[in-house]
Amino acid sequence: MTDAPLIARDVHASYGKLHVLRGITLSVGSAEGAVLLGANGCGKSTLMRALNGLERIERGEIIANGISIPSASRAQLRKARAGMGYVFQQFNLVPQLTAYQNVLFGIMGQRPLGILNCLNMFASHEDRERALECLHRVGLSDRAEHRPSELSGGQQQRVAIARMLMQSPRIVIADEPIASLDPKAGREVLELLWRIVDEDRLSLLCTLHQLDLAREFGTRLIGMKAGRIALDCPAADVARSDLDALYHGQVRVDETLERTAA
Amino acid sequence: MTDQTASSGRAPARFRRPSPLAFVLVIGFAAFFVQGLVGADVSLDRLQRGAFNFVRFISMAIPPDFTRWPRMAASMLETLNIAIVGVAFGCLFSIPLAFLAATNTAPHPIVRTIARLFISISRTIPDLIWALIFVVAVGLGPLAGILAIIMDTIGYAARFYSERFEEVPPGPSQALTATGAGRVSVILGAILPESFASMTATSLYSVEKSIRSAVTLGLVGAGGIGVELSTAMRLFQYDVAAAIILVILVAVIGFEHLSTIIRRRLL
Numbered sequence: 001m002t003d004a005p006l007i008a009r010d011v012h013a014s015y016g017k018l019h020v021l022r023g024i025t026l027s028v029g030s031a032e033g034a035v036l037l038g039a040n041g042c043g044k045s046t047l048m049r050a051l052n053g054l055e056r057i058e059r060g061e062i063i064a065n066g067i068s069i070p071s072a073s074r075a076q077l078r079k080a081r082a083g084m085g086y087v088f089q090q091f092n093l094v095p096q097l098t099a100y101q102n103v104l105f106g107i108m109g110q111r112p113l114g115i116l117n118c119l120n121m122f123a124s125h126e127d128r129e130r131a132l133e134c135l136h137r138v139g140l141s142d143r144a145e146h147r148p149s150e151l152s153g154g155q156q157q158r159v160a161i162a163r164m165l166m167q168s169p170r171i172v173i174a175d176e177p178i179a180s181l182d183p184k185a186g187r188e189v190l191e192l193l194w195r196i197v198d199e200d201r202l203s204l205l206c207t208l209h210q211l212d213l214a215r216e217f218g219t220r221l222i223g224m225k226a227g228r229i230a231l232d233c234p235a236a237d238v239a240r241s242d243l244d245a246l247y248h249g250q251v252r253v254d255e256t257l258e259r260t261a262a
Numbered sequence: 263m264t265d266q267t268a269s270s271g272r273a274p275a276r277f278r279r280p281s282p283l284a285f286v287l288v289i290g291f292a293a294f295f296v297q298g299l300v301g302a303d304v305s306l307d308r309l310q311r312g313a314f315n316f317v318r319f320i321s322m323a324i325p326p327d328f329t330r331w332p333r334m335a336a337s338m339l340e341t342l343n344i345a346i347v348g349v350a351f352g353c354l355f356s357i358p359l360a361f362l363a364a365t366n367t368a369p370h371p372i373v374r375t376i377a378r379l380f381i382s383i384s385r386t387i388p389d390l391i392w393a394l395i396f397v398v399a400v401g402l403g404p405l406a407g408i409l410a411i412i413m414d415t416i417g418y419a420a421r422f423y424s425e426r427f428e429e430v431p432p433g434p435s436q437a438l439t440a441t442g443a444g445r446v447s448v449i450l451g452a453i454l455p456e457s458f459a460s461m462t463a464t465s466l467y468s469v470e471k472s473i474r475s476a477v478t479l480g481l482v483g484a485g486g487i488g489v490e491l492s493t494a495m496r497l498f499q500y501d502v503a504a505a506i507i508l509v510i511l512v513a514v515i516g517f518e519h520l521s522t523i524i525r526r527r528l529l
Contacts, residue, residue: 052440082442092437096455105451109442115450160437167441 004029005203006051006171011060013043013050020046020253021057022227028171031201033194035208035218035235037243041252043227044207048175051205052086053077065170082109085164085202087174087193091156093148099159100144103131106166134162138192154185161192172197174206178213186210190217211243227253323504330502334490338509341486344407345469345476351408352415352472353465359416360423366435367427367449381424385417389475393484404485411472411479418471422464426457462528466521473517477510 004027013021020043028034038044049055051062053069062069067080093102104118107127111117118127135141138158140151148156157177164172174193178186190206194217197204205222208214214221214235221238223231223246231242280288328334359377361367368374384392392413396406434452443451480488487506494503 054436054440078442078444080442081440084440084442086437086440088433088437090433092433094434094452094455096458105438105443106441108438108447108451109444114444114447163437163441 005065006205007061007063008047008051009061009063011047011050011057011062013046013055013057018254020227021050022253024060024224024227024229026222026229026232028203028205030170030203031197032219033197033204033206033217034220034222035206035214036222036224037208037211037214037231037246038224039247039251041254042224042246043253044224045175047224048173048205048207051173052081052084078109082167083169083171085167085169085172087157087160087164087172087177089176089179091148091153091160091180093156093159093163095148098145098147099135099140099151099162100131102148102159103134103162103166104128106131106134106163110167131162131166134165135159137165137196138162152185153181154188157181157185157189158192161189161196165196168200170202172202172204172206174204176207176209179209187213211240214243225249225251319500322498322500325501326505326508327499327501328505331505334487334506334509337480337487337490338513340404341476341480341488342473342513344404344411344479344484344486345472348408348411348476349415349465349469349472352412353419353468355412356416356420356423357461359420360427361449363420364424364427366430366432367453369445381417381420383417384413385421387413387417389414390478390482393479393482397483402483402485407476407479407484407486410484411476414475415468415472419464419468423457423461426460426464427453430456459528463525466525470518470521474514477514 007027011021011024050057064080065083101120108118178189218235221235362377392410396409430453435448438448438452480486481492491506
């Protein structure tokens with residue numbers, strides 16, 4: 001557990017008076033594809049963002065690739081982020097640039113001079129080759145010159161995954177990667193993600209809303225309820241009723257507050 | 263509708279008393295207006311003489327005198343030079359200033375406030391006053407004009423650039439931040455591409471605007487065709503002045519058309 005690439009210990013975080021994360025402890029090992037489940041408003045997204053240092057935490061410890069995120073200097077934080085891929089629900093590609101350029105941006109944090117060394121015009125021969133290879137791995141090498149608006153939602157998410165691959169990360173965080181996709185495209189994206197996790201022995205933490213897909217893909221299921229971990233075990237040991245319980249009763253972090261206010 | 267008025271008992275009053283503030287504003291405005299009219303010494307007699315003088319000006323201005331066209335062309339070229347050089351530097355300086363002034367890209371709130379202050383000062387002071395100041399600083403001639411245009415362009419372009427930066431959706435910048443990229447790289451990689459089209463439109467409009475103001479800068483001695491115009495007017499050479507005005511008209515209208523065409527092609 002201590003040598004896992006991604007470790008969170010007793011993490012607390014708040015927005016003003018709202019106590020969102022109430023002591024989260026989890027770890028994701030190498031070559032492990034864990035699925036994080038939980039109702040809307042249970043604190044999943046805050047946790048995901050905190051793991052990457054996009055959100056500040058109040059208390060607790062997060063260690064990614066051996067770097068402590070809460071106490072990291074700016075340079076250390078950038079180094080930790082460079083080894084951690086992040087896949088978003090809204091893909092977050094730069095709309096004016098080609099798929100190829102978007103993929104090249106994946107190494108922005110790893111090259112001296114940042115953007116100058118990952119513009120298509122100036123990038124090194126090796127990086128350019130690798131960007132094409134990443135696009136090839138997600139099956140879109142023939143779409144390199146297309147802009148995001150010319151691609152379908154599933155294809156855009158695959159370009160975002162190629163950008164993540166370009167980072168050659170050890171950890172991947174996927175925040176509802178298929179929530180804006182139709183079922184077929186969503187399944188393709190999940191298959192791609194888990195294939196990459198197996199091939200590159202990555203640690204993946206992925207939030208999903210589809211319980212069936214979670215049981216099918218996840219090797220491990222983690223359930224969150226009202227800012228706490230309510231369930232954490234191998235997918236095979238989880239009964240459907242346990243999962244359903246995550247979505248009933250007091251699930252949101254803001255409910256208790258409303259109730260005391262009322 | 264009839265049901266409603268019937269049920270409420272009485273129709274709304276015909277007249278609603280204005281709020282005290284509106285009352286004071288209207289009275290104040292009216293007083294100021296009357297005072298201004300009196301101060302301008304408007305009388306039928308003066309209007310009559312004015313109309314007569316105007317007709318005399320027109321009759322002296324026709325036909326326009328183009329005999330000095332080489333000098334006119336040279337100073338029109340100088341005006342265009344002032345406008346283009348000034349607007350190019352103005353837009354260039356506006357980009358970093360706009361980044362310092364936009365909420366989502368400013369490195370620190372204090373820096374942002376200073377940048378905004380600088381931008382609003384360059385906007386609030388009119389171009390002619392900038393020209394007067396720079397004529398004092400660097401002497402008569404086109405350099406003063408160029409500096410004035412730079413300040414005028416910054417006031418306009420930097421403001422619109424920074425407003426555009428603030429409108430850019432945060433997603434892509436967040437994605438690049440999550441790859442460990444530095445702030446400057448994120449801004450150049452995600453925010454600049456998304457603002458590019460709008461910045462081009464703003465810059466083209468700045469060019470139009472600066473040509474119009476470069477024409478008048480010569481009136482205070484900051485170079486260009488305005489110098490010729492003010493000389494001709496002072497020497498009562500109204501036919502020469504008319505020719506210069508026509509040249510200005512053609513140049514400005516021509517450039518506006520050109521810029522419209524470019525904008526339509528580009529965006």
